[in-house]
Amino acid sequence: MPDKETWQWQEPGSAWKGVGLYHITLTVTDRQPVLGRLTIPGDDPARASVVRTPLGDALVDTLMSISRYHPEVQVLHFCLMPDHLHAVLYVRRPMPKGIGTLVRGFWQAVKKLGRAVSVPIPIPPPSSVSPLPSSPLGGTEGGSPSSFITPNSIRENLQEASRRLQAFSASLRKQLGDEAYYRLPPVFTEMPFIRPMGRYSQLPATIRYLDMNPQRLATKRLRPGFFRVQKDITIGDRSYDGVGNVALLMYEQYAPVHVRSWMVKLAQQGNTTPLRDCKNGCVLKARQGAVMVSPFISPDEKQVQQVLLREQRPCILLTDNGFRDYYKPSDALFDACAEGRLLILSPWPYDGGKRHISREDCMALNHMAEEICAALT
Secondary structure, eight states: OOTTOOOOOOOTTOOOOSSEEEEEEEEOGGGOOOSEEEEOGGGOGGGOEEEEOHHHHHHHHHHHTHHHHOTTEEEEEEEEOSSEEEEEEEEOSOOSSOHHHHHHHHHHHHHHHHHHHTSOOOOOOGGGSOOOOOSTTSSOTTOOGGGOOOHHHHHHHHHHHHHHHHHHHHHHHHHHOHHHHHTSOOSOOSOOEEEEEOTTTSHHHHHHHHHHHHHHHHHHHHSGGGTSOEEEEEETTEEEEEEEOGGGGGOSOEEEOOOOHHHHHHHHTTOOHHHHHHHHHHHHHHHTTOEEEEOOOSHHHHHHHHHHHHTTOOEEEEOSSOOOTTOOOOHHHHHHHHTTOEEEEESSOOOTTOOSOOHHHHHHHHHHHHHHHHHHO
16 A cells, blocks of 8 residues: 555445555444443553453454464454454455455354353353452462462453353354344344555554553543533534533633634745744633634644643634544543543534535634634633
């Protein structure tokens, strides 16, 4: 893939057979947390992790076995969450049938595990394992060394449960017959979503995104108010959906961030003063207590936004698309939202097919930013 290639989306019926990186996401039906349990030691999101269930452990084992059946594919990274799995696959040489065929095979294998889970069999869940002992030696008083509970023994317990689940799923269809087997409640009804990635540019960001998933979920659970989609937030004569701190609508000062095209043209011709004064003026207003409002679309507006985020100034971000289920901001916006410094507003409902913002949308959002400042000031 050329270095300039950016994030692409799979079109229906397409098949990718070439060398490349692919981000795979498998989601549990109705987002039931059957793959793991989030733990947050000391209510510190940075220490959050996911303890796998037997199904989660079996799912990871199935993922890691892909290379055994497809030597041209390497599992570079993965993250298991309570209700979904992320994985980055590296196709090292051209494939005969394409990544879609491989992922479909993986999906068929894990669907068998999901059906097996719905049938009562004696698989010990993680909660059945005794908690780690508090003794300095790792055991309870009077216990023998052979009875000590260790992280390794917990892991072995889950691995044994995973093996039993996989063995049971292999024979389940024969035991029940086709009709009864396919009536079992499904766990994975949708094929994993596949995103091709730029070879160099997106891998570090994607791995960081995967690794931050437990911390972000923990933050959302500890501070749910800032991440819940709030409907019908009325400002002036317009209604918005929002995510973040609605208390930002109760400040005394507001100012828009809108870099005009004529400023950029003058800067390109050598006169940088209007553009510099505009951007510096926005930062100074924020430092004086104003909440800055903008869609932050142009590169110069994004520079202002970066300064506001770095200096932890409150701001309101207008977006051209609404909020899907389980929406969460990314990277620095997530941190600002968790700390109550950000409110994200959208005047339009979520559209899963939308890919690019139009010029008309840009103009409308900039006008709304000015409307909001006028209505609240």
